Amino acid sequence: MSAYLPVAIFAAFIVAFAVVSLAVAWLLRPSRPDPVKLMNYECGAEPIGSAWVQVPLGFYLVALIFIVFDTLAVFMIPWALVLRTAGLPAFWVMAGFVGIIGLGWLYAYREGVLEWK
Amino acid sequence: MARAAFVLVALLAVGAALGLVIKKNVIHGAMFLVVNMASIAALYYMLGAEFLAVAQIVVYAGAIMVLFIFAIMFLIPGKDETGPDPRRWQRALALPLGALLLILLLAVVAAVRGTGPPAAGPATSGALYRALLTDYLLPFELTSILLLAAIVGVMVLAKRRPG
Amino acid sequence: MTLPPIAQTAVAAFVLLNVVIGLVTYVTLLERKFAARMQSRIGPYYVGPHGLLQPIADALKLMMKEDVVPSSADRWVYNLAPIAFLVPCVLIFATLPFAPGLGLADLNIGVLFFLAVSSLEIVGLFMGGWGSNNKYAMLSAMRGVNQIISYDLPFVFAALVPVVLAGSLQLSAIVTAQQGLWFAAYPVIGQLGFIAYLVATLAAENRVPFDILEAESELVAGFRVEYSGMKFALIQLGEYAHIIATSYLGALLFLGGWLGPGPAWLGAGWFTLKAMLVFLLLTWVRWSFVRIRVDQILAISWKLMLPATVLLLLVTAFWVAWRSGGGA
Numbered sequence: 001m002s003a004y005l006p007v008a009i010f011a012a013f014i015v016a017f018a019v020v021s022l023a024v025a026w027l028l029r030p031s032r033p034d035p036v037k038l039m040n041y042e043c044g045a046e047p048i049g050s051a052w053v054q055v056p057l058g059f060y061l062v063a064l065i066f067i068v069f070d071t072l073a074v075f076m077i078p079w080a081l082v083l084r085t086a087g088l089p090a091f092w093v094m095a096g097f098v099g100i101i102g103l104g105w106l107y108a109y110r111e112g113v114l115e116w117k
Numbered sequence: 118m119a120r121a122a123f124v125l126v127a128l129l130a131v132g133a134a135l136g137l138v139i140k141k142n143v144i145h146g147a148m149f150l151v152v153n154m155a156s157i158a159a160l161y162y163m164l165g166a167e168f169l170a171v172a173q174i175v176v177y178a179g180a181i182m183v184l185f186i187f188a189i190m191f192l193i194p195g196k197d198e199t200g201p202d203p204r205r206w207q208r209a210l211a212l213p214l215g216a217l218l219l220i221l222l223l224a225v226v227a228a229v230r231g232t233g234p235p236a237a238g239p240a241t242s243g244a245l246y247r248a249l250l251t252d253y254l255l256p257f258e259l260t261s262i263l264l265l266a267a268i269v270g271v272m273v274l275a276k277r278r279p280g
Numbered sequence: 281m282t283l284p285p286i287a288q289t290a291v292a293a294f295v296l297l298n299v300v301i302g303l304v305t306y307v308t309l310l311e312r313k314f315a316a317r318m319q320s321r322i323g324p325y326y327v328g329p330h331g332l333l334q335p336i337a338d339a340l341k342l343m344m345k346e347d348v349v350p351s352s353a354d355r356w357v358y359n360l361a362p363i364a365f366l367v368p369c370v371l372i373f374a375t376l377p378f379a380p381g382l383g384l385a386d387l388n389i390g391v392l393f394f395l396a397v398s399s400l401e402i403v404g405l406f407m408g409g410w411g412s413n414n415k416y417a418m419l420s421a422m423r424g425v426n427q428i429i430s431y432d433l434p435f436v437f438a439a440l441v442p443v444v445l446a447g448s449l450q451l452s453a454i455v456t457a458q459q460g461l462w463f464a465a466y467p468v469i470g471q472l473g474f475i476a477y478l479v480a481t482l483a484a485e486n487r488v489p490f491d492i493l494e495a496e497s498e499l500v501a502g503f504r505v506e507y508s509g510m511k512f513a514l515i516q517l518g519e520y521a522h523i524i525a526t527s528y529l530g531a532l533l534f535l536g537g538w539l540g541p542g543p544a545w546l547g548a549g550w551f552t553l554k555a556m557l558v559f560l561l562l563t564w565v566r567w568s569f570v571r572i573r574v575d576q577i578l579a580i581s582w583k584l585m586l587p588a589t590v591l592l593l594l595v596t597a598f599w600v601a602w603r604s605g606g607g608a
Binding site: 003004005006007009010011013014015017018019021022024025026028029030031032033035037038039040041047050051052053055059062063065066069070072073076077079080081083084085086087088090091094095098102105109114115116 | 286289290292293294296297301342343344345346347348349350351352362363366367370371373374375384385387388392393410412413414415416417418422425426429430432433436437440443444447448449505506509510511513514574575578579582583586587590593594597598600601602604
């Protein structure tokens with residue numbers, strides 16, 4: 001039996017729980033909609049336009065840097081497992097890897113890219 | 118059982134990919150992309166590549182998805198893609214290029230057909246790293262240069278930021 | 281009576297789901313009581329003895345409540361968001377071993393599975409914020425995703441410190457490796473790792489002082505402002521399940537999991553006690569500090585936490601590699 005079968009069954013149960021509880025609530029709850037109630041809640045002010053507006057570029061930049069270090073994290077996970085057997089050579093390989101990316105981090109820091117604007 | 122699971126996951130992957138292409142609403146497309154990435158991770162697992170499957174979830178379903186969403190929110194603020202497509206002529210290329218890809222895939226499948234699954238390769242994380250440390254040491258270290266280039270790319274974008 | 285293996289697994293999964301729901305229900309009460317004590321209040325008191333039935337009453341109330349879907353919302357995304365949020369938040373419990381052999385699936389890449397699935401909560405969070413088509417919710421979702429990805433990295437690197445020390449990703453193996461000494465008790469490395477883990481958890485769970493995504497005074501209820509009734513309940517359930525699971529993981533990685541004096545069957549009790557300790561530590565911070573600004577939050581992550589945790593991990597790795605004396 002696959003090690004992930006219990007995980008899959010558990011996930012199915014979670015979805016079932018969510019669906020069943022939503023269905024039960026749907027049977028029990030009242031439903032008295034009116035146009036004002038269905039308006040977006042903006043603390044009493046009338047909403048102007050849609051909420052789907054342009055966001056600043058800063059978010060995109062954070063996500064880009066995130067991917068770089070996320071990749072580093074993914075590389076470090078198998079490395080963490082073999083340290084005991086592979087010893088110091090394995091350490092130096094990763095130290096070099098981190099060092100090169102660290103240069104990029106340092107440059108980004110000095111140029112102020114890590115500031116939120 | 119294994120075959121049924123494969124068919125289910127494969128259908129999910131193809132369905133999500135179709136949803137991604139057909140949906141006009143780009144955020145819906147991004148959500149289909151997450152489903153697609155996750156089902157591809159499941160396929161990796163079925164091939165015995167457990168570590169790769171989880172890495173696919175971490176990097177693609179997590180990080181790349183966020184990148185796409187932020188890019189969409191920056192570039193296409195509204196709900197749908199709007200206006201006429203300025204690169205409409207490129208659609209004519211879709212069919213021949215798609216056919217080429219299909220032929221390539223068929224050729225690969227034909228080449229490996231009947232050879233059976235590869236011998237238990239570097240499936241576990243430990244073996245994977247040992248391979249990186251010995252046979253693929255140089256490409257591995259070069260990856261860090263690639264990531265460094267990505268950081269420099271971010272900085273170019275940041276410098277050209279309007280305002 | 282013996283059941284076929286698949287039925288046994290199904291029963292185990294069902295029991296675990298109920299345990300998680302029960303835990304979440306009563307941990308919310310624990311937090312309210314704890315917060316009340318901190319502010320010299322009594323907290324929930326009237327429903328049942330000492331307010332013990334309050335969570336049940338809350339759940340029933342939410343179930344009976346009218347479900348208001350804003351007319352301008354994107355219905356599909358809006359309605360699916362609570363489920364998309366709930367599933368990863370509860371699914372991470374699957375790999376936690378509560379005592380030796382007492383867990384649903386003790387995967388051999390347990391820690392990695394936990395980290396990968398737990399980061400998927402941002403999908404549901406973004407769907408909720410975007411689907412509502414509400415400016416507060418949208419802002420909150422953008423801030424939330426931004427903050428969670430920023431602190432995901434220090435969180436991963438801090439969680440890798442025990443992995444390096446134990447040399448395994450399997451959660452039960454990490455506990456066994458702590459039989460001599462809990463990882464939190466390792467000189468310098470352990471304490472720094474644990475502190476980094478706690479700070480990253482606070483931020484990844486969007487709790488004060490890192491709660492700009494909710495920030496009641498500016499964003500009302502954050503990305504869930506348009507949700508009501510059962511959908512709101514599912515989102516709350518997911519959020520608390522995530523915090524509790526992360527507390528359990530912290531207790532397992534740094535505080536020795538189920539290890540403790542007494543007979544083996546006490547293990548799950550010790551583990552839960554330690555996890556609650558971690559949770560109350562987080563709650564203590566939540567009710568003591570003030571909110572900090574978004575640029576400060578991001579600066580702490582990218583300029584301090586990220587390099588510090590990577591360095592810590594490298595130092596730990598050097599120590600382990602040097603001690604083992606192995607040479608390839």
